[in-house]
Amino acid sequence: MFKVAAVYGAAGFGVLQLADILVPVLELSEAVTRGIALVTILGFPLAVILAWALEVTPDGVRRTEAADEGEVEEIVADSRRSRWPVGFAAGIGTALLLWAGWWALGPGGGDSSADRLSDGPLNDQVLAVLPFAVQGSDDVQYLGNGIVSLLSTKLDGAGDLRSVDSQTILRIADRENYAPGSRSSAINVESVFGAGLYVVGDIVEAAGRMQISASLHRADAEAPLAEATIDRGVDEVFEIVDDLTARLLSGLRGGSAARVQRIATVTTASVPALKAFLEGEDHFRHGQFAAAVESFRRATQEDTLFALAYYRLSLSAEWNFANKLSLGAAENAVALSHRLADRDKRILDAYLTRRLGDNAAATIKYRSILGTY
Numbered sequence: 001m002f003k004v005a006a007v008y009g010a011a012g013f014g015v016l017q018l019a020d021i022l023v024p025v026l027e028l029s030e031a032v033t034r035g036i037a038l039v040t041i042l043g044f045p046l047a048v049i050l051a052w053a054l055e056v057t058p059d060g061v062r063r064t065e066a067a068d069e070g071e072v073e074e075i076v077a078d079s080r081r082s083r084w085p086v087g088f089a090a091g092i093g094t095a096l097l098l099w100a101g102w103w104a105l106g107p108g109g110g111d112s113s114a115d116r117l118s119d120g121p122l123n124d125q126v127l128a129v130l131p132f133a134v135q136g137s138d139d140v141q142y143l144g145n146g147i148v149s150l151l152s153t154k155l156d157g158a159g160d161l162r163s164v165d166s167q168t169i170l171r172i173a174d175r176e177n178y179a180p181g182s183r184s185s186a187i188n189v190e191s192v193f194g195a196g197l198y199v200v201g202d203i204v205e206a207a208g209r210m211q212i213s214a215s216l217h218r219a220d221a222e223a224p225l226a227e228a229t230i231d232r233g234v235d236e237v238f239e240i241v242d243d244l245t246a247r248l249l250s251g252l253r254g255g256s257a258a259r260v261q262r263i264a265t266v267t268t269a270s271v272p273a274l275k276a277f278l279e280g281e282d283h284f285r286h287g288q289f290a291a292a293v294e295s296f297r298r299a300t301q302e303d304t305l306f307a308l309a310y311y312r313l314s315l316s317a318e319w320n321f322a323n324k325l326s327l328g329a330a331e332n333a334v335a336l337s338h339r340l341a342d343r344d345k346r347i348l349d350a351y352l353t354r355r356l357g358d359n360a361a362a363t364i365k366y367r368s369i370l371g372t373y
Contacts, residue, residue: 008047010092012040032287044094122219124196127155128164131173132212133181136205140234143203144180145170146278147212150237151199154245156343164195167285183217195219199248210234216248238269268309273302277309284316292316293325300332307336311348318355330355343369 019036129151134144149166156163172178181202201214211231215224228247230240268274280295296313300306314329330352337345350365 008044012044015040035287122196123194124218126162126164126195127152127197127199128169128195129155129166129199130169130178131180132200132214133179133202134205136203136210140203140205140210142275142278143237145282146274147201147203147241149278149281150241151214151244154241155199155249161197167281170285183215197225205234208234210236210240212240212244214244214248237274268299268303268306270303270306273299273306273309276302277306277312280309280312280316284312289316289319293320293322296329300329305336307333307340308344310336311340311344311351314355315351327355343372346372 016033016037019033129148131145132143132147134141148169152163152166152169155161173180181200183200196219197216198219199214199216201212204211204213209231210233211229213229214227216226217224226248228244230243230247232240268277276295276299280292280299283289283292283295293313293316296309296316299309300313303309310329310333314326314333317323317326317329330348333348334352337348340348346365346369350362350369353365354362
């Protein structure tokens, strides 16, 4: 029984540490980490009870028989030195498991290593795009969070600029009760990532037109580095994002808007496909994998060249145990991977390596991505 407690505790601790690494890389909801922790913790007393009640014999698993008087005396007579290592190992294993469980399930628990508050200096090469406030019809509400993905993608790789992952931003914004469009509230979120720069803004829609205002701020300064307001039709989302990107970077780069790198976008030229994709991202972030599958499938139907939608469809289908759909979507994503930004291409490559069964090589690739981004 003590050996089982020691081995289970150490193994459970290892599983939770592995989840800490893989959950943010795979951009899964922190609910996944909490779920793994809950199952692992609840399984511990069950494993100990089974180890106490059953024993493995050459003839198979049998119920543990009561010790006779001679066996009890032999155990009592045995020296403490021969007994304490097993008990000590069981105590250490139990302590490790309880600590990992408290970390994952306690207040603020379950946050991946990418989600914890940064204790170091803010980095002026790291930028966080935060959710925008939205006023208007239901048709434009998706852009409140959607603008995070769109602008982050466009700004990432412009010169030496790196954007914080949009899904991580949205998780932390939820956790920190971020008020969209609020600069004072933004400080609490962007400091999580050590980002020296952040973007806030708002969207107003009326009579078929949409006005998006955005401002780029340095974390340690009051005045904005750049401000931009774009007024266009509600169907011109991508043109709006392009204009916002150029104007914000012109303020950051001293007027050199030509330095904007038009990196391969994770988006699409189809607004219906974009809406379905962002809807799928919301479902995926909350662990609603069946709904995510349907949304991502709809996105790929609206735009058959939507590379990232195929990748996210593959991930969602895998978590929904639809392996055939998952593998087919992954193959389509690979065929279209030239349309993705470098970070996404590397994640897709690592993901496909894991799907093909080479876990050791996939782990190396994931660690390399974490080291770069």
